[in-house]
Amino acid sequence: MDTTAEPIALPGASAREPHDQREHLMFDPRPRGEMNAMVMESMHKTSKKFWGVVIFLVLTVLFALLGAWAYMIAEGMGVTGLTRPEYWGIFIVDMVFWIGISHAGTFISALLRVMKYEIRRPFTRAAELMTTFGLIQAAICIFLHLGRVWLGYWLVPYPNGRAIWPNFHSPLMWDFMAITTYVIASTMYLFMPLIPDLAMARDRSTGWRKSLYRYLSLGFRGTEPEWKHLKTAMNIFAFAIIPVMFSVHTVVSWDFAMSTRPGWNSTIFGPYFVIGALHSGIAAVMIVIFMIRSTMKNMKYFIRPEHFEFLGKLSLIVSMTWAYFFFNDYLVPWYGGNKFEKLLLDFHSNGPFAYVWVTMLICNIVIPWLILWNKKWRSTPWVMLLVGIVINVGMWIERFIIIPVSLNITRMPFTWRVYKPSIEIPLTIGTFALFMLLYMLASRLIPLVPVWEVQEGQSAHILRKVGKAVIPTVSNVD
Amino acid sequence: MSGAKSRNTPSKWGMVINQDLCMGCQACVAACAMENNISFIGEQDVNTGRSMQWIHTERFWNGQYPNVYTNFQPILCQQCGNAPCESTCPVYASVHSDSEQINAQIYNRCVGTRYCANNCPYQVRVFNWRDYSRPVPLNNQLNPDVTVRRRGIMEKCTFCIQRIHRAELTAQTEGRQLQDGEVEPACVQACPAYAIVFGRLDDPNSQVSQLAKQGRAFRLLEELDTQPKVIYLTGDSNHGHNG
Amino acid sequence: MADTLTLLALFAEIDPSVSAIDKLHEMGITDEKLNVISGIPLNHDVLGRPNLRTFIPRLAMGGAMIGLVAALFLIFGIPGLYPLTVGGQPVFPFPPFLIVGFELTMLGLMGMAFLGLLLAGRLPSYEPKVYVPEISDGMIALVFSCPVEQQAQFEDALLSMGAEQVQPVEASTL
Numbered sequence: 074m075d076t077t078a079e080p081i082a083l084p085g086a087s088a089r090e091p092h093d094q095r096e097h098l099m100f101d102p103r104p105r106g107e108m109n110a111m112v113m114e115s116m117h118k119t120s121k122k123f124w125g126v127v128i129f130l131v132l133t134v135l136f137a138l139l140g141a142w143a144y145m146i147a148e149g150m151g152v153t154g155l156t157r158p159e160y161w162g163i164f165i166v167d168m169v170f171w172i173g174i175s176h177a178g179t180f181i182s183a184l185l186r187v188m189k190y191e192i193r194r195p196f197t198r199a200a201e202l203m204t205t206f207g208l209i210q211a212a213i214c215i216f217l218h219l220g221r222v223w224l225g226y227w228l229v230p231y232p233n234g235r236a237i238w239p240n241f242h243s244p245l246m247w248d249f250m251a252i253t254t255y256v257i258a259s260t261m262y263l264f265m266p267l268i269p270d271l272a273m274a275r276d277r278s279t280g281w282r283k284s285l286y287r288y289l290s291l292g293f294r295g296t297e298p299e300w301k302h303l304k305t306a307m308n309i310f311a312f313a314i315i316p317v318m319f320s321v322h323t324v325v326s327w328d329f330a331m332s333t334r335p336g337w338n339s340t341i342f343g344p345y346f347v348i349g350a351l352h353s354g355i356a357a358v359m360i361v362i363f364m365i366r367s368t369m370k371n372m373k374y375f376i377r378p379e380h381f382e383f384l385g386k387l388s389l390i391v392s393m394t395w396a397y398f399f400f401n402d403y404l405v406p407w408y409g410g411n412k413f414e415k416l417l418l419d420f421h422s423n424g425p426f427a428y429v430w431v432t433m434l435i436c437n438i439v440i441p442w443l444i445l446w447n448k449k450w451r452s453t454p455w456v457m458l459l460v461g462i463v464i465n466v467g468m469w470i471e472r473f474i475i476i477p478v479s480l481n482i483t484r485m486p487f488t489w490r491v492y493k494p495s496i497e498i499p500l501t502i503g504t505f506a507l508f509m510l511l512y513m514l515a516s517r518l519i520p521l522v523p524v525w526e527v528q529e530g531q532s533a534h535i536l537r538k539v540g541k542a543v544i545p546t547v548s549n550v551d
Numbered sequence: 552m553s554g555a556k557s558r559n560t561p562s563k564w565g566m567v568i569n570q571d572l573c574m575g576c577q578a579c580v581a582a583c584a585m586e587n588n589i590s591f592i593g594e595q596d597v598n599t600g601r602s603m604q605w606i607h608t609e610r611f612w613n614g615q616y617p618n619v620y621t622n623f624q625p626i627l628c629q630q631c632g633n634a635p636c637e638s639t640c641p642v643y644a645s646v647h648s649d650s651e652q653i654n655a656q657i658y659n660r661c662v663g664t665r666y667c668a669n670n671c672p673y674q675v676r677v678f679n680w681r682d683y684s685r686p687v688p689l690n691n692q693l694n695p696d697v698t699v700r701r702r703g704i705m706e707k708c709t710f711c712i713q714r715i716h717r718a719e720l721t722a723q724t725e726g727r728q729l730q731d732g733e734v735e736p737a738c739v740q741a742c743p744a745y746a747i748v749f750g751r752l753d754d755p756n757s758q759v760s761q762l763a764k765q766g767r768a769f770r771l772l773e774e775l776d777t778q779p780k781v782i783y784l785t786g787d788s789n790h791g792h793n794g
Numbered sequence: 795m796a797d798t799l800t801l802l803a804l805f806a807e808i809d810p811s812v813s814a815i816d817k818l819h820e821m822g823i824t825d826e827k828l829n830v831i832s833g834i835p836l837n838h839d840v841l842g843r844p845n846l847r848t849f850i851p852r853l854a855m856g857g858a859m860i861g862l863v864a865a866l867f868l869i870f871g872i873p874g875l876y877p878l879t880v881g882g883q884p885v886f887p888f889p890p891f892l893i894v895g896f897e898l899t900m901l902g903l904m905g906m907a908f909l910g911l912l913l914a915g916r917l918p919s920y921e922p923k924v925y926v927p928e929i930s931d932g933m934i935a936l937v938f939s940c941p942v943e944q945q946a947q948f949e950d951a952l953l954s955m956g957a958e959q960v961q962p963v964e965a966s967t968l
Contacts, residue, residue: 295831333635528834647882
């Protein structure tokens with residue numbers, strides 16, 4: 074496992090800095106015990122600022138989410154800005170947004186694992202946690218949206234004395250099936266690679282933490298059969314959850330595409346939404362790993378500029394793909410669509426929300442294309458944080474344009490009305506606060522870096538001399 | 552492989568609205584509100600577009616000054632044969648009634664997802680955004696044949712199904728068939744111009760079927776193939792203006 | 795019954811541990827009697843050990859079948875029991891079956907794969923087991939039983955192959 078060979082410059086090359094492979098995590102191995110200690114320390118070390126933020130978030134969740142929600146349940150949906158014809162508003166925007174965010178976790182954890190992108194290793198768990206917590210927020214947003222939320226359980230297919238089951242003709246039921254599948258699958262997929270790390274935490278903890286990790290790690294030791302079963306199950310999951318990921322956001326998009334509304338009844342919504350989900354999700358991962366790297370101890374060893382650089386490259390490709398789908402969705406009605414769809418496009422770009430629509434295009438296309446082509450900027454964490462935030466703002470706006478703004482225009486002009494949100498804003502802020510709160514609390518309890526996967530990757534990366542060059546190589550020991 | 556066939560759904564109860572006769576007095580709106588226990592929303596909510604009118608009239612201005620005239624179009628639930636609202640309700644609160652061939656709204660099943668209202672191309676569905684109060688003595692005006700809906704429930708015109716059932720039961724007890732014109736929804740009963748006619752579209756001799764065969768007859772948003780049961784007769788006869 | 799004890803040898807690197815496994819084979823410890831416990835998964839080819847079979851894929855396929863049957867019931871069974879007409883669509887809708895069928899099949903597949911992991915690994919189990927915390931620090935442990943008299947022999951052999959330490963262990967709670 075020789076990784077200390079000095080890279081040799083090619084003959085005739087100018088005197089430039091030979092590339093130090095040690096700036097890559099996979100070529101900068103440390104003893105596993107040291108990495109374990111670093112991860113455990115990052116979990117334990119908190120500061121007053123941390124708990125101050127947690128208390129602030131708890132208060133926000135209590136008032137902006139739970140308090141406002143209780144008021145809305147008691148008073149009725151009338152306290153929102155919803156009306157005819159926009160029966161669906163910011164709650165559905167938030168739901169689609171959170172489901173979109175959750176797709177990045179699966180993308181990074183499953184798709185990159187299947188394609189053997191070793192660079193994913195340190196941040197798979199951070200992404201998977203984002204998936205689980207994002208789906209929790211999406212579920213909350215669905216409940217927020219229901220007019221009689223106390224009867225929401227009627228969407229569950231179960232034998233009952235009323236002799237009536239849910240209606241599977243409805244895209245909302247397909248949604249329910251898809252999201253349930255995705256939540257259960259991604260939680261299992263988060264848990265499985267976590268078991269060995271929980272075992273490590275068990276070995277290095279005392280007191281109530283030790284009991285907690287002892288129970289959660291299920292008695293895992295690392296015997297050959299245990300690893301064999303774990304890797305087999307993880308492989309099945311990695312392959313199976315990728316089509317589920319694609320199908321979930323496609324099914325969510327069909328909530329809109331199956332309807333008759335002008336601007337919604339578009340066949341391109343399936344792939345358009347999936348790419349949109351990847352776009353906002355990858356940007357959210359950039360934000361999350363920046364936060365982890367800059368606020369948690371020892372994380373600068375695990376999360377490096379190379380990871381931001383990789384995510385930035387991915388984000389640029391996805392941004393171009395998103396632009397392709399957006400233009401497709403725009404061009405077809407513009408060219409020869411029915412008069413209401415043309416009116417709708419005009420309403421988007423010249424109506425009262427025109428500034429929002431333009432902001433969306435700037436955030437989703439212009440800024441990524443201006444910044445992400447440059448390798449040096451891609452490798453600068455704070456630049457990527459800003460790009461991540463900008464993209465997420467743009468993608469939230471995209472769903473806002475598609476849902477409440479498009480609903481303003483119908484085939485019955487007497488019903489046209491501009492949407493003015495009211496209690497939806499604090500409730501949205503509440504879901505963001507809950508997401509951040511859950512993540513911060515999880516960072517105290519769950520090792521955010523899958524150390525066994527990092528060590529596995531490091532042991533597979535070697536520097537090999539080919540001719541006069543030293544080539545980084547990855548061996549495939551699966 | 553043969554092309555897609557238009558699904559011709561059976562007809563039973565239907566309505567013809569004669570726009571030539573309608574003068575926009577909104578007696579139908581008031582009668583419907585009284586018959587069906589519709590809540591009083593208040594000015595603020597009506598201004599935000601939440602008016603709960605199961606039937607509402609739309610007014611179209613035609614012509615140039617001084618030859619300006621209006622066309623009124625009462626819009627109500629079209630009771631579509633291929634109703635876009637029915638397939639989207641996740642809990643079967645909006646189903647097709649096979650015995651009346653209209654779109655039934657089951658109030659106590661509705662969980663308020665509001666997908667049906669989004670999908671209605673005519674935007675005739677109405678949602679209970681709040682619990683509205685009915686100060687004494689307005690509560691005495693409630694119709695015992697119709698459920699009172701609370702917040703979170705979607706509602707819409709039902710062709711006064713309670714009146715259909717009452718007439719059918721009366722005819723059954725009297726041991727006879729229903730006559731054409733015996734069933735009158737509240738809007739039909741209230742209209743002073745007899746602009747709305749209601750009856751059996753599957754009976755070729757009923758007044759409704761005869762009117763529906765006229766050259767002036769059209770359906771709203773026909774291109775969507777919703778197969779509505781409400782037929783409109785155009786009112787573009789210049790309303791007696793000369794020249 | 796001869797007295798046996800359980801020896802645990804810790805190695806820091808893969809190559810010495812593989813040579814040690816060969817040495818143990820020479821000394822009479824067959825593959826079935828030897829346990830290799832490690833902090834990262836080590837491929838059986840790397841270690842020179844037999845390939846272990848796992849029934850998880852077959853269980854997962856069974857789970858997929860269960861999911862498919864559940865979808866069949868929801869889309870075709872229930873409208874058969876309680877038919878309701880909606881939207882001019884057929885009572886038994888086929889395209890929704892494709893969607894719901896796919897989702898529930900995948901849920902069944904993955905759910906049973908996870909349950910298979912628990913069943914196959916006999917997890918969760920909290921009884922006392924042979925283990926040392928150094929394993930999760932990246933050490934490779936070779937665990938085997940040997941007669942008490944031969945303890946010194948094995949210890950010397952393994953230490954000479956590069957073991958960090960060799961010690962007798964008892965099963966203890968983890």
